[in-house]
Amino acid sequence: MNIKKYTPIDRRTFLKGAGGVALSLPLLESMAASEEDLSSPTRMICGAVFYGLMPKFFNPVEVGKDYQLTPLLQPLSQHKQDMTVFSGLDHNMGGGHHSTRYFLNGIQISQAAAFEQGNISVDQKAANFIGTQTRYPSLVLGATSNDFNLISWSENSIPKAQVTKVSELHRKLFSQxxxxxxxxxxxxxxxxxxxxxxxxxxxxxxxxxxxxxxxxxxxxxxxxxxxxxxxxxxxxxxxxxPKPSTDYVLSDEVDSLDIAQRMKYYYDLMVLALQTDSTRVISLSFSALGPNYGGFTGVSHDYHSLSHHGNVPETMEELLIIEKAYMEGFAYFLDKLKQIKEPSGKTLFDSTMSLFGCGMSSGNSHSNRNLPVVLAGGGFKHGEHKKYARSNGRSVELNNLYLSMLQKFGLKIDKFNTSTGTLKGLEWT
Missing domain, CATH: 1.10.287 (Helix Hairpins)
Known part of the structure; x- marks a missing residue:
């Protein structure tokens, strides 16, 4: 596609002459000095929940393009052709709840010494590759402050500190x-x-x-x-x-809102962070609901207690409210990405590989097998439910997917943690 060339305008000049209007300015066509400046950088988003996603309501039965959306995938219906649902991938580890912290790396702390880069997580591997190209190599976000909520790990096996307050995230991005x-x-x-x-x-x-x-x-x-x-x-x-400016306003009470109301603020600011190129790598995790049962209508029990539902229908229905809300939040984020056009002609969705899942499949049985994983956008060929069979008593490594993502991100590597190769059947566009 031919891209029209423009006389470059300095970004500071544009902001200075904006008449005091506060705008969130991404890279605009008129600011680009060459066709290379119009290219869209690759981004990576990793979202996770702590107590699993009930397999009964998440895993599709059919394989391939004609699979039927399950109750937990239904919120993503308008993105079906632009996402891939995976079955049969995991890290071949046990540990129940405690292993959810290793969703993005597949290596527990006790095993880290055996690996060259310890138990670095996929988001931090990408962040190291970005380095100083953006103000923040990565943003690590947690909807609640909780040790088990940690999912991002540095190469020296130290969990990355999370930004848990929406107001703090807004300040990091836009406060001069x-x-x-x-x-x-x-x-x-x-x-x-x-x-x-x-x-x-x-x-x-x-x-x-x-x-x-x-x-x-x-x-x-x-x-x-x-x-x-x-x-x-x-x-x-x-x-x-200078940091970018924005007209996105937060209320003074935003940090005291329940997760049900606060969730969209995280996703709004994540989109702005990517749009303004403040970072290209973000992780976000959800664990405890906090007070008022997260503010989810119809939920009257603790999240952890509900995860041990014992296959009681009423308990599972209550847990489904929470899990579906998290999937709706992810769908909202994908919607926002598709609304943002970039100078390259692509949308922000096209250049952002968006991963969502959990390091545990079932909170009821504490199973770490067949992890729930969805990948959307980011330049991969999507539109299928891909199912991978176990071989010799082992599952296909989830780190194979992460290796494919890192290669698409631009890293020239053929190994990531416990990977045995890139994920077969997952192709780039």
């Missing part, structure tokens, strides 16, 4: 720093670097006295220090670059 705030922030970065230098020097001074086990722990510690330094450098590089 004044001169005093910049000076204070830069001082804190300098102080942090000074402390890290002192710690490193002190540790090296005494390293001859350490045992082999201590030296291994020290290596992990130095890896953590390097990661802190990398984040500090990233922050300094973007310190003097």
């Amino acid at each position: 720093l004044g001169p005093r705030q910049k000076a204070k922030f830069e001082k804190s970065l300098n102080d942090k670097n000074s402390i890290l230098d002192l710690v490193r020097q002190d540790a090296r001074k005494h390293q001859d006295k350490f045992s082999k086990a201590d030296k291994e722990k020290l290596d992990q510690y130095f890896t953590s220090i390097r990661e802190l330094e990398k984040r500090a450098k990233q922050s300094r590089n973007w310190l003097d670059k």
